[in-house]
Amino acid sequence: MSKRDYYELLGVSRDASPEEIKKAYRTKAKELHPDRNSDNPDAEAQFKEVNEAYDVLKDADRKAAYDRFGHAAFEGGMGGGPRPGGGGFQGQGDFASAFSDVFDDLFGDFMGGGRGGGRQRATRGSDLRYNLRVTLEEAYNGLQKTINVPTSVACDACNGTGAEGGSEPVTCPTCSGIGKVRAQQGFFTVERTCPTCHGMGQIIKNPCKSCQGHGRIEKERALSVNIPAGVETGTRIRLAGEGEAGMRGGPPGDLYIFIEVAQHPIFEREGMHLHCHVPVSMTAAALGGDIEVPTIDGGRSRVKIPAGSQAGRQMRLRGKGMPGLRGGGHGDMYIELAVETPVNLTGRQKELLKEFEKLSEENNPESTNFFSKVKSFWEGMKG
Structure with missing residues (x-):
């Protein structure tokens, strides 16, 4: 051929x-x-x-x-x-x-992108995460808070170069500054990270005594963080350049602050809205009246309870909820009634309640309607 x-x-x-x-x-x-x-x-x-x-x-x-x-x-x-x-x-x-x-x-x-692509003379620092717990009141008002973040910062003794006395790193003799070395394996050439400089392309002959040639040291920093009003659990705040220092003069990473809003003893949050469960007596629910409830801003609001209110009834206070994180006004606050049954009754109280029950047969429309349906159900089963 x-x-x-x-x-x-x-x-x-x-x-x-x-x-x-x-x-x-x-x-x-x-x-x-x-x-x-x-x-x-x-x-x-x-x-x-x-x-x-x-x-x-x-x-x-x-x-x-x-x-x-x-x-x-x-x-x-x-x-x-x-x-x-x-x-x-x-x-x-x-x-x-x-x-x-x-x-x-x-x-x-x-x-790594071809010859010389693996060289990493200066590498960016890692991003850091900080979990910050705030109260519901702090989330409502917003606050300026100082936090202490343990991180790596550029070494002052060598200005982040890793070399002692202002000397400069030199080109790695093993890989000639490429950061990678090649080895022959049959028909193929295999490329690996240089074992001498670990991919940096440079070595430090006289490493800094403060940072042992790394160009950064461990240190705790105090940072002032602005927490905007309206934050909720899961809100993430990014502080650019406040993360871990880069290696050998590389740019620093970022700091991400994750917000967790603590549970409140009175209010339950649902987005921008708040819920408040208010216990009321049987007589107050039956006769109606006024109650005073707290609001998240520290104030008080008077709420009118209609006569004959049932457990679970809700009343809304407009604009008394949480502020929007990016503007947009405030949410609402919902008052939910929890009708309380009295306990530890005296003999006289029991007598009065039994007498009241006899006189109230026509005053319980929901009970009358329910048991009427039950009676029809049983009669249908017999038929």
């Missing part, structure tokens, strides 16, 4: 420049790589043909011999002669060397 023309394999013309040939090779190598064509049984053979073509055309002398004699230049001692490994296809070591030209293009997304 005759070999295909090398220029045709790469898809370039005979007068193509070395840059054009290399670009065409990279495109073809990525397209035909066996790892990307597991469903194509011919991919590996085509991939080898492309590498064979590039191995010849990238070398000026071998390219000239091929242009003059074609494939015959490497089959009988003509032209540039055969390459080690037999035939026109390069041996394993040469192939791995050629394949490293496209290593970054094939795996750059997974290994």
